[in-house]
Amino acid sequence: MYHTATSINSEQLHEFISKYQHQEKFMAFCKDCHNYNTLWSCPPLQFDANQLLLGFNYIYIIGVKVIYDAETIELANTSDKIKEITTQSLREVKNKLSNILLDLERQIPDSISLASGGCHICQRCSRCDNLPCKYPEKMRHSLDAFGFDLTAITSDLLQIELKWSKDSLPEYYTLIHALLTKHSLGDMLENISI
Template structure:
């Protein structure tokens, strides 16, 4: 049985940026990710992410804690099976969060949504072709793509710990965290 819990908390950027943003540190993790330079929402960028953080007053952190339950979390999976299961569970939740964040953005003049992870606006991102983003009106960056420390954010503001899959098993829970930058 899968349960989802809403994560929501507004933090002033005067506090959040010094506590959780380190563009130089997190670009190195992005470089190891398959989406690096293959998704327009991910680095490298032709702008400074700090300019975005410095253009707003607060961030409404918004996402979900996805709790898998004992039955799913105690089972051992083959690698492909585990990846498919995670995709099947997390994709609709990520889609809902994306739609909710874009709705919040429309309702908050001058705000900017930050997706929970890479942009999934197209079946295949066209960045590898060198062509511009097909849906710039949809595409938004994520907290981590702009140098945000999601692990520290979860700890500091939700008292939660980021956990990963291990030896073919799901952890007890996953997180999807995006946000809304508010001017």
């Protein structure tokens, strides 16, 4: 059905913020998303995003391309099939990548990960009922919730063009996660693969 390819790059966080964070522009897009104010992982955030970022010095961007084989692309010949294949494959890969990053957080003191898109651990997020997150130890905020330009990040740092579904399944999708750290990890993340 699909295979994956992982790309990783890093930058000092202050440089990354100055190049890629455009909160006003990207928060406007978030407000148009169905996840806005319905998932704890998504805006409006319940904390000062910039204050959280100040506690870290490095950001590691982990991009995973979910590349579909020709047969799967051909089978995705209706909007329902496109949605089904997209949801299943992206959730599988996102769950694997999220678990790898949660493991890394346990190994690396003073680190935290950011995820691709909204959290879907629960069928219905407790935020819809004005209740706290049920799984704060697993839920991670989306990278875009901090107002980062994901298109520019993937293009500049990973040399990947983001693809989107219109009337057919694209050749690939890209999930973009990040790991924030206080100290450089050197080549520690080199062997991550999904």
